[in-house]
Amino acid sequence: MIPALAPNLRTAFDRLRTITFGADQPLLLSSGQRLSPLTIAYETYGELNADRSNAVLVCHALTGDQFLAAPNPLTGRPAWWPRIVGPGKPIDTNRFFVICSNVLGGCMGTTGPASAAPDGQPYGLRFPGVTVADMVRAQAMLIEALGIDTLFCVIGGSLGGMQALQWAAAYPKRVFACAPIATAARHSAQNIAFYEVGRQAIMADPDWRAGDYLQAGVRPSKGLAVARMAAHITYLSEQALRRKFDRALQDRTAVSFGFDADFQVESYLRHQGTSFVDRFDANSYLYITRAIDYFDLAADFGGGLAQAFKDAATRFCVFGFSSDWHYPAAGNKEIARALIAAGAEASYVEIDTDKGHDAFLVEEPHFESALTGFIDAAAAARGLSLAAGG
Amino acid sequence: MALARIEDEKPVPREARRRQSVRLEHEIIADMVSPGARVLDVGCGDGALLELLAARKGVRGRGLELSQQGVNSCVAKGLAVVQGDADSDLAHYPADAFDYVILSDTIQQVRFPRKVLQELARISTRAIVSFPNFGHWTVRWQLLTQGRMPDTDVLPTRWCETENLHFCTVRDFAELARELGLVVERATPIAGGRAGAPFAETLWRANWFAEEAIFLLSRDKA
Numbered sequence: 001m002i003p004a005l006a007p008n009l010r011t012a013f014d015r016l017r018t019i020t021f022g023a024d025q026p027l028l029l030s031s032g033q034r035l036s037p038l039t040i041a042y043e044t045y046g047e048l049n050a051d052r053s054n055a056v057l058v059c060h061a062l063t064g065d066q067f068l069a070a071p072n073p074l075t076g077r078p079a080w081w082p083r084i085v086g087p088g089k090p091i092d093t094n095r096f097f098v099i100c101s102n103v104l105g106g107c108m109g110t111t112g113p114a115s116a117a118p119d120g121q122p123y124g125l126r127f128p129g130v131t132v133a134d135m136v137r138a139q140a141m142l143i144e145a146l147g148i149d150t151l152f153c154v155i156g157g158s159l160g161g162m163q164a165l166q167w168a169a170a171y172p173k174r175v176f177a178c179a180p181i182a183t184a185a186r187h188s189a190q191n192i193a194f195y196e197v198g199r200q201a202i203m204a205d206p207d208w209r210a211g212d213y214l215q216a217g218v219r220p221s222k223g224l225a226v227a228r229m230a231a232h233i234t235y236l237s238e239q240a241l242r243r244k245f246d247r248a249l250q251d252r253t254a255v256s257f258g259f260d261a262d263f264q265v266e267s268y269l270r271h272q273g274t275s276f277v278d279r280f281d282a283n284s285y286l287y288i289t290r291a292i293d294y295f296d297l298a299a300d301f302g303g304g305l306a307q308a309f310k311d312a313a314t315r316f317c318v319f320g321f322s323s324d325w326h327y328p329a330a331g332n333k334e335i336a337r338a339l340i341a342a343g344a345e346a347s348y349v350e351i352d353t354d355k356g357h358d359a360f361l362v363e364e365p366h367f368e369s370a371l372t373g374f375i376d377a378a379a380a381a382r383g384l385s386l387a388a389g390g
Numbered sequence: 391m392a393l394a395r396i397e398d399e400k401p402v403p404r405e406a407r408r409r410q411s412v413r414l415e416h417e418i419i420a421d422m423v424s425p426g427a428r429v430l431d432v433g434c435g436d437g438a439l440l441e442l443l444a445a446r447k448g449v450r451g452r453g454l455e456l457s458q459q460g461v462n463s464c465v466a467k468g469l470a471v472v473q474g475d476a477d478s479d480l481a482h483y484p485a486d487a488f489d490y491v492i493l494s495d496t497i498q499q500v501r502f503p504r505k506v507l508q509e510l511a512r513i514s515t516r517a518i519v520s521f522p523n524f525g526h527w528t529v530r531w532q533l534l535t536q537g538r539m540p541d542t543d544v545l546p547t548r549w550c551e552t553e554n555l556h557f558c559t560v561r562d563f564a565e566l567a568r569e570l571g572l573v574v575e576r577a578t579p580i581a582g583g584r585a586g587a588p589f590a591e592t593l594w595r596a597n598w599f600a601e602e603a604i605f606l607l608s609r610d611k612a
Contacts, residue, residue: 336472337482347465348472373466
């Protein structure tokens with residue numbers, strides 16, 4: 001495996017916790033291709049109880065990783081969901097066995113375009129196209145390998161929410177509760193357009209080298225940074241940008257009449273871009289955004305979203321955020337309506353906030369209290385006690 | 391002594407009377423619902439009625455509620471509730487999805503009561519609707535003698551601050567139900583914190599003496 005990370009991180013890569021499925025267990029992809037071998041990198045928190053009924057699968061978003069409740073030892077980045085997962089948190093690790101795996105096509109240890117193909121060279125663009133359904137199938141292999149039949153809860157925001165929905169649709173008997181957050185049952189034209197801008201930025205970088213940059217010892221950092229900057233704007237809201245930056249200038253008292261970062265918002269975005277390229281692989285970004293573009297759950301189930309959840313015995317709680325324009329609240333409510341039309345036990349909670357799409361990652365007390373309520377009520381219905389290990 | 395004792399007996403404050411009457415209303419509604427039914431409570435608040443129905447009648451309950459606080463407490467109780475409002479959300483429920491849909495003390499607060507009632511009849515076999523009766527004699531008396539909007543236990547909020555948009559009387563409501571081809575299976579008047587009202591054997595009399603009314607409607611089978 002040749003990880004596409006900054007050189008100082010490469011030596012640390014074998015410290016990741018992984019499971020590898022060999023030639024006897026290929027992953028059958030939506031495209032019809034087979035992927036083998038398949039390595040899945042994952043983290044767990046808490047203890048699996050005796051009857052294996054307290055497992056929570058958290059699905060991460062586009063640029064997330066498996067380190068949701070502890071710092072990533074490779075990048076040094078802090079846990080990405082510390083407010084939600086941990087001892088005494090809404091998803092209490094004293095009580096639940098929490099699993100999070102790096103998505104298929106990712107770059108934090110799970111097989112992706114930066115991984116070595118059977119010929120020893122990085123896959124690059126030879127990596128097969130993957131879908132959200134493929135990501136979930138890979139997770140299902142991991143869950144089975146961990147000896148878990150039914151997940152107490154599948155939860156995730158954004159792409160993680162798509163995976164949660166896919167789980168409930170594909171494995172209705174194996175998901176007791178499901179919490180899709182700030183997500184969509186189908187990626188919109190506007191979002192496909194934004195991701196296409198990002199992909200074009202990566203592919204326009206001369207260092208991309210038609211996807212073979214790893215062999216050349218370079219990385220399309222400029223293109224990837226621009227991709228991240230464009231996407232990041234969609235994760236914020238107009239109100240939040242005004243509140244945080246407005247037109248404030250960066251380390252200066254007057255505009256420079258040049259193209260340096262005059263405004264704080266420019267400086268912020270540039271930082272978002274440059275800090276991203278050290279931890280993320282450009283080809284992974286292409287593959288995962290493509291998987292998101294392709295996501296249309298209703299289309300996969302004959303056109304009606306309710307059809308996807310026809311036999312769901314799962315309890316759902318869908319969360320939308322009022323200022324999210326990446327995956328607007330209305331789209332999240334549509335998911336809840338489809339669930340209701342399917343006769344499923346579904347709640348929809350809309351959080352009034354100016355924090356945009358990324359609201360699920362930051363402090364949002366109403367969201368946290370509603371999520372805690374949903375998890376606790378589901379745990380009671382599942383017969384999981386409040387004591388550690390349930 | 392006797393006088394002092396009378397002064398000690400503080401009148402029950404209006405808010406407490408209101409809470410009592412809500413509990414009474416929930417009891418009456420629970421009595422109307424058959425066991426194991428599929429129920430949608432529109433404007434379910436903190437989910438108290440849905441909880442009562444689940445405990446007493448084993449219903450499969452669903453809720454619709456506008457307020458964040460209400461939705462959060464419902465979700466925390468393990469109830470399935472959607473954040474939304476009657477005017478815009480009922481249209482998205484499939485036909486015949488429920489056996490009962492409950493609109494408790496809410497119809498006077500929606501923008502289009504007629505349309506909402508039609509939606510209730512579409513998505514459910516039966517509808518239970520409760521509302522304050524604007525035809526109660528004290529309301530008429532206050533209008534007649536003072537020429538002012540009423541100030542009563544069931545209508546305690548000033549005209550300019552109330553969330554109520556469309557007041558109706560028992561007679562008005564019965565007429566609308568008939569217009570929409572709905573059958574009044576039961577109509578329970580409430581007055582003085584009790585089910586039933588003096589002289590309320592007919593709708594005409596209930597319209598004078600019911601402070602609130604709870605209607606159980608069903609689709610015309612004909």
